Amino acid sequence: xxxxxxxxxxxxxxxxxxxxxxxxxxxxxxxxxxxxxxxxxxxxxxxxxxxxxxxxxxxxxxxxxxxxxxxxxxxxxxxxxxxxxxxxxxxxxxxxxxxxxxxxxxxxxxxxxxxxxxxxxxxxxxxxxxxxxxxxxxxxxxxxxxxxxxxxxxxxxxxxxxxxxxxxxxxxxxxxxxxxxxxxxxxxxxxxxxxxxxxxxxxxxxxxxxxxxxxxxxxxxxxxxxxxxxxxxxxxxxxxxxxxxxxxxxxxxxxxxxxxxxxxxxxxxxxxxxxxxxxxxxxxxxxxxxxxxxxxxxxxxxxxxxxxxxxxxxxxxxxxxxxxxxxxxxxxxxxxxxxxxxxxxxxxxxxxxxxxxxxxxxxxxxxxxxxxxxxxxxxxxxxxxxxxxxxxxxxxxxxxxxxxxxxxxxxxxxxxxxxxxxxxxxxxxxxxxxxxxxxxxxxxxxxxxxxxxxxxxxxxxxxxxxxxxxxxxxxxxxxxxxx
Amino acid sequence: xxxxxxxxxxxxxxxxxxxxxxxxxxxxxxxxxxxxxxxxxxxxxxxxxxxxxxxxxxxxxxxxxxxxxxxxxxxxxxxxxxxxxxxxxxxxxxxxxxxxxxxxxxxxxxxxxxxx
Amino acid sequence: xxxxxxxxxxxxxxxxxxxxxxxxxxxxxxxxxxxxxxxxxxxxxxxxxxxxxxxxxxxxxxxxxxxxxxxxxxxxxxxxxxxxxxxxxxxxxxxxxxxxxxxxxxxxxxxxxxxxxxxxxxxxxxxxxxxxxxxxxxxxxxxxxxxxxxxxxxxxxxxxxxxxxxxxxxxxxxxxxxxxxxxxxxxxxxxxxxxxxxxxxxxxxxxxxxxxxxxxxx
Numbered sequence: 033x034x035x036x037x038x039x040x041x042x043x044x045x046x047x048x049x050x051x052x053x054x055x056x057x058x059x060x061x062x063x064x065x066x067x068x069x070x071x072x073x074x075x076x077x078x079x080x081x082x083x084x085x086x087x088x089x090x091x092x093x094x095x096x097x098x099x100x101x102x103x104x105x106x107x108x109x110x111x112x113x114x115x116x117x118x119x120x121x122x123x124x125x126x127x128x129x130x131x132x133x134x135x136x137x138x139x140x141x142x143x144x145x146x147x148x149x150x151x152x153x154x155x156x157x158x159x160x161x162x163x164x165x166x167x168x169x170x171x172x173x174x175x176x177x178x179x180x181x182x183x184x185x186x187x188x189x190x191x192x193x194x195x196x197x198x199x200x201x202x203x204x205x206x207x208x209x210x211x212x213x214x215x216x217x218x219x220x221x222x223x224x225x226x227x228x229x230x231x232x233x234x235x236x237x238x239x240x241x242x243x244x245x246x247x248x249x250x251x252x253x254x255x256x257x258x259x260x261x262x263x264x265x266x267x268x269x270x271x272x273x274x275x276x277x278x279x280x281x282x283x284x285x286x287x288x289x290x291x292x293x294x295x296x297x298x299x300x301x302x303x304x305x306x307x308x309x310x311x312x313x314x315x316x317x318x319x320x321x322x323x324x325x326x327x328x329x330x331x332x333x334x335x336x337x338x339x340x341x342x343x344x345x346x347x348x349x350x351x352x353x354x355x356x357x358x359x360x361x362x363x364x365x366x367x368x369x370x371x372x373x374x375x376x377x378x379x380x381x382x383x384x385x386x387x388x389x390x391x392x393x394x395x396x397x398x399x400x401x402x403x404x405x406x407x408x409x410x411x412x413x414x415x416x417x418x419x420x421x422x423x424x425x426x427x428x429x430x431x432x433x434x435x436x437x438x439x440x441x442x443x444x445x446x447x448x449x450x451x452x453x454x455x456x457x458x459x460x461x462x463x464x465x466x467x468x469x470x471x472x473x474x475x476x477x478x479x480x481x482x483x484x485x486x487x488x489x490x491x492x493x494x495x496x497x498x499x500x501x502x503x504x505x506x507x508x509x510x511x512x513x514x515x
Numbered sequence: 516x517x518x519x520x521x522x523x524x525x526x527x528x529x530x531x532x533x534x535x536x537x538x539x540x541x542x543x544x545x546x547x548x549x550x551x552x553x554x555x556x557x558x559x560x561x562x563x564x565x566x567x568x569x570x571x572x573x574x575x576x577x578x579x580x581x582x583x584x585x586x587x588x589x590x591x592x593x594x595x596x597x598x599x600x601x602x603x604x605x606x607x608x609x610x611x612x613x614x615x616x617x618x619x620x621x622x623x624x625x626x627x628x629x630x631x
Numbered sequence: 632x633x634x635x636x637x638x639x640x641x642x643x644x645x646x647x648x649x650x651x652x653x654x655x656x657x658x659x660x661x662x663x664x665x666x667x668x669x670x671x672x673x674x675x676x677x678x679x680x681x682x683x684x685x686x687x688x689x690x691x692x693x694x695x696x697x698x699x700x701x702x703x704x705x706x707x708x709x710x711x712x713x714x715x716x717x718x719x720x721x722x723x724x725x726x727x728x729x730x731x732x733x734x735x736x737x738x739x740x741x742x743x744x745x746x747x748x749x750x751x752x753x754x755x756x757x758x759x760x761x762x763x764x765x766x767x768x769x770x771x772x773x774x775x776x777x778x779x780x781x782x783x784x785x786x787x788x789x790x791x792x793x794x795x796x797x798x799x800x801x802x803x804x805x806x807x808x809x810x811x812x813x814x815x816x817x818x819x820x821x822x823x824x825x826x827x828x829x830x831x832x833x834x835x836x837x838x839x840x841x842x843x844x845x846x847x848x849x
Contacts, residue, residue, distance in 0.1 A: 036805045044809075045801055048699060052797070055706065056783070056790045094692035096811030101668045103692050105809070140710040147703050154696060162578050166696045169585050173592055173700060177707030180596060185603040188711060192596050192609050196546060199589055200537055203553040206582065207530050210557050211654070213575055214523065214564025217663035227662060235654035238647075520656060527651035535644045539637060564655060572666045573681035577693075580686060584697045584756060588704035591839050595708040602714060 039076040039083070040092050040107055043115065043153045046072050051146025062142030063130040069146060070123040073153070077119045081112050085509065091159075099160075100218035106159040109509035110363065114156045114285050117367050121277050121374045121492065122149050128378050128488040129270035131481075132385065138182030138268060148174035148274065155282050161209050161219040161294070164286060165202060172198040172250065175279050178271045179263045190262035197249055197259040201283075204246030211239035212294075224294040230301035240295045247290070250283035253309070253346060254316035257339045261323075265335035269381020272331060276338040277374035281366050284345050288362065291349065306349040313346030314446040321453030325460065330380050330392050333457055334373070340450065341369045341416060344431070347443050351434040356511045358438075361430035363510050364503060368423030368496050372415035375492035379409040382485045383465075398465045404486040406465050411493035413458030415500075418451040423499030522563025530556030541608045543597045547590060554586040677817025679750045686754065687821050691810045695800060698793050698828065701835050705789065705842075713844040716777045723772075730772035737765040745829050749818070755825040759832030766837035777843040785834060785842075792831025796824050 050069030054062045084090055089108030096102070107115075126145070133141065151170030158164050176198065180191035213219050215235050216227050228236060252260040260280075264272045291299055299305055320340025327333035344365050351358035382405045383398055384390045399406045415424035428447050435443035499506070529552050536549025558579045565575040601607055669681050669689065676684035686694055741761040748754030769775035778785055799820060800810045812820055 034805070035807055036801075038804055041801075041804055041809045045797060048797055049794075052702070052790045052794055055702065056786050092808060093811075094809045095689060096806075096808040097672070097689050100663055100665060101672065101689050103690055138710065139712075140706040144703065144706050144710060147699060147706070150699065151696075162581075163690075163693055163696070166581065166585060166693055166700065169589065169700055170696060170703065173589060173703045173707060176592060176596075177703060177710045180599075180707065181710035182712075185600070188596055188600045188603060189609050191711070192543070192593075192600060195589075195593055195596060196537060196550070199550050199593070200534065200553075203530075203534070203550065203557065206554070207557040207560065210526075210561035210564065210575075213561060213578075214567070214655070215658055215661060217565070217572075217661035217665060219578075223663070233654065233658055234650070235658050238650055238654050516656070523655045524652055527655055528648060531644050531648040531651070534647075535641065538640055560655070564658070565661070567658075568660060570664075570666060572664075573669050573685050574665045574690070576682050577685035577690060580682070580756065581690075581693050581697050585700050587836075588697075588700045592704045592707040595704075595839070596711055598714055599711045602712075 038092070039080040040090065040105060040157060043073060043076045043080065043119075044150060044157065046076065047146045047150035047153060051143045051150060054146055055140075055143040059137060059139075059142075062137065063126070066126040066142050066145065067123075067130070070119060070126050070149070073149070074119040074123055077112070077115045080107055081116060081509070084108065084112050085505075092157075099220040100223050103158070103160040103163050104220065104222065105157045106222075107157055109511070110285070110289070111156040112509055113363055113367060113506060114281065115153060117281070117370050118149065118152050118156070118278055120495070121273075121370055124488050124492050125270050125273050125374060125378070127484060128273075128381075131484040132268070132270055132381060134482070136182075138178075138271075140177065141181055141271075144174050144177045144181065145274065148178065148279070152278060152282050156285065159221045161212060161221055161224070164221075165206050165209055168202050168205065168250070168283070168286070171279060171282055172202060175275055178274065179267045181268075181271070183266070186262070187266050190259075190266045194259045194263040197256070201246040201249035204242045204249070208239035208241075208243035208246070211235045211242075215239070221289070221293050225296065228294055228297050230297050232298065237298060240290070240298055243290060244287060244295075247283045247287040248309070248312075251280050251287065251342060251345075252339060253312050253342060254319060254339070255312070257316065257320070257342075260339055261332055261335045263335075264338060264377075265329065265332040269331070269377050269384070272335070272381075273374040273377035276335065276377060277370040280338070280342060281370055284342070284366065292352070292359075303350075303353075306352070309346040309349045310443065313343035314443075316340060316343030316346075317446060317450040318453070321450060321457065324457040325453070327457075328392065329390050330384060330395060330461070331377070331390060333392060333461070334376050334380055337376070337416060337454065337457065338373055340454070341365075341373070344369075344427070344447070344450065347431060347446065348434070350440055351431075351438045351443070354434050354437045357430055357434040360507050360510050361427050361434055364423060364430065364499070364506065365427035367506070368415050368427055368499050371492050371496035371499065372412040372422075372424065375408050375412040375489050375496060376416075378485075378489040378492060379405045379412065382481055382489060383409075385485075386481050392461060393464065395461055396464045396467050400468075402481070402486065404490050405481075406462070408486070408489035408493040409465075410458070410462055411490075411497055413454070413462070415493075415496040416454045417458060418447075418454075421500045422497040423503065424496070426500040426503055517567050517569060519563040519565075519567035519569070523560045523567065526556040526559030526561075526563060528556070529553075529559065532556070541610055543593075543600070543607055543609065547593045547597065550593070551586060551590060554582065558582055675814040675817070677812060677814070677819075677821050678748075680748065680752070682752065683748050683754055683821075687824070688812060688817060695796055695810065698796065698832070701832065702789065702793060705835055705838055708839065708842065713842055716843040719773055721773070727772040727774055730768045730774060734765045734769060737761050737768075741765070741829070741833075745825060748825065749822070755828040756832060758829045759836060762829070762833035763836035763840075766833070767840045770837075770841055775841070778838065778841045779843070779845050785838060788834040789831055789838065792824075792827035792829070795827040799824060 324336035533552030
């Protein structure tokens with residue numbers, strides 16, 4: 033294939049292009065540009081995936097300069113899975129947002145979404161620690177803009193809280209990069225993997241701590257989760273879906289990369305360190321699920337569910353020594369949750385839009401006129417609970433398998449309890465939705481929403497379940513990554 | 516102790532000061548300024564630590580230029596949001612703004628709203 | 632934050648500061664020295680100042696993305712909502728005079744900074760900052776009116792530089808990589824990109840101050 037059509041580069045250039053065009057053009061052209069753009073991006077990632085599956089990881093030197101002078105972009109199995117998830121969910125959400133915002137789009141929604149996707153693609157492809165800082169800011173600032181878009185005081189406050197949290201996170205990350213450059217004279221991730229040994233100076237340990245803690249803040253792991261529920265619960269449904277399904281996965285991906293790559297020698301030298309994210313993850317699962325069960329508003333319920341499900345991702349860290357199992361469990365969980373959470377927010381958005389109330393109780397009787405949406409919500413719930421044959425089930429299965437192999441049975445208990453708790457809040461919504469309206473309840477017949485609103489939710493939810501059935505190619509891609 | 520190390524040490528102190536400011540201060544404008552202090556601290560360390568043996572190194576200097584632009588963008592966004600928040604509510608801090616969606620009895624909710 | 636957590640945070644921060652100082656002051660020398668590599672490849676980079684070479688050639692991809700970050704900040708401002716125009720008619724006699732004297736010099740300085748970036752500290756960002764400051768000065772002196780948000784012209788100006796950068800980046804893919812300049816044309820391409828960026832970034836930075844909601848709407 034001609035180098036002019038290099039899919040790796042176009043995954044970054046294409047979203048930047050359509051986002052800038054959406055900025056310049058009139059607002060009504062936004063959806064068309066977004067759909068064309070995300071469609072093209074999906075094509076690029078499929079081509080790139082087949083390349084990587086054939087040749088192993090692919091590198092691309094930005095500027096043509098070899099490391100450590102230049103910046104190297106890398107596409108391997110792990111980045112490919114995240115890229116596939118991003119483009120797939122983005123296309124579905126673009127379709128949904130087009131119908132959802134049919135009457136009033138929040139200002140700058142389409143350009144901000146385009147830049148967000150560009151930042152995420154650039155993040156998944158970058159192999160340079162400082163370049164990763166720039167991409168982190170791209171993603172973070174675009175996400176804050178989306179939260180604030182067109183909102184009243186509550187949304188602005190949520191955006192401010194999110195912004196301050198994300199800036200502290202990237203500030204800590206940048207300081208860590210500064211320490212690393214001072215210690216080694218390079219910020220190339222692959223080079224640092226060979227240079228950093230267990231006898232690294234104190235500055236490197238501090239750098240690692242700062243960078244990883246900063247990323248935890250951006251991933252909203254307990255106790256740094258305080259900014260997530262207002263931001264994800266208060267934004268319009270397509271924005272919440274983008275944030276919960278994709279944005280938090282980006283910083284988790286970077287955390288995982290740093291743990292396995294440059295800082296591998298440090299984390300192997302002190303295995304007890306891995307218990308910290310795992311313990312925080314376990315607490316997040318229990319606390320997040322509890323708050324979801326007690327939530328008053330539907331989108332808050334889904335947002336707290338995100339807090340809980342993100343905990344699962346961090347349970348894998350004590351288990352990474354058992355080979356590819358734990359890594360596969362984590363990435364599969366990230367993918368399945370991304371699809372399921374996007375589906376859930378999309379379904380919630382439709383329910384709220386049609387029902388007119390954003391409270392959980394407002395869902396009562398919705399099954400009668402929104403069957404597809406409720407089915408999508410239920411399917412997404414199946415993944416979150418970890419019922420077979422969904423992607424969530426497979427992820428939990430792998431996690432439990434890895435935990436038993438590594439001799440950490442408490443993780444098994446936490447994983448199973450999390451599934452039960454998820455069941456409680458999912459069934460809370462479903463029970464209400466399938467309730468028949470009693471005689472004295474005044475139920476005016478609401479209008480049917482656009483079919484697209486319902487079917488995008490269904491497609492996303494179905495995706496999260498089908499991942500469990502057809503996970504073999506995905507797992508093969510991940511297995512190619514050195515743990 | 517070379518000049519580079521003095522810059523780096525100062526950078527460390529500025530970073531921690533800025534971090535403390537963002538976490539502990541109440542007024543939004545001061546928290547945004549504290550974030551800038553964090554950024555300046557990181558830049559000082561980036562430039563000072565890399566050049567602690569006296570030889571100039573253009574790579575961290577270029578990185579700092581990039582970092583300054585990113586910090587300007589972030590500060591601009593933060594100030595915009597703070598300005599909008601002030602225009603909507605007249606407040607200059609986001610303390611005690613809780614939107615946790617808890618299940619509360621309606622009376623308690625209304626009582627709290629009227630007291631604010 | 633309640634008092635016990637506050638004290639705990641302060642203690643933790645003091646500990647962090649101490650640890651950082653100890654770490655930084657006791658650091659052994661770095662194994663990799665990039666300054667030498669930059670000097671070795673400076674000839675092929677198209678500019679003669681090492682920092683500009685790193686910024687626009689060796690690590691030009693970083694610069695490319697940071698322009699997007701600035702645009703995102705502006706988009707965030709448009710998303711959150713613009714403030715109303717400032718009150719006019721303050722009749723300050725000194726400021727407009729000062730502005731009229733200073734702004735032509737500032738524009739001259741900006742052009743010089745842009746041109747000088749090739750062989751001494753300077754470049755697109757510095758020039759854009761000076762130009763934007765000139766625009767803000769004119770605005771504060773009430774010589775330059777605030778911009779309404781729907782002006783297509785200002786949006787094109789902001790996007791133009793970035794689109795030029797993007798077009799060149801895409802075209803250079805044919806040369807084998809993202810932003811991979813052929814050494815004989817590198818200087819010209821860099822000047823082209825920097826000029827476009829100067830205008831774009833100046834309008835972008837000025838827009839942070841000058842973009843206001845239209846008069847009637849609040």
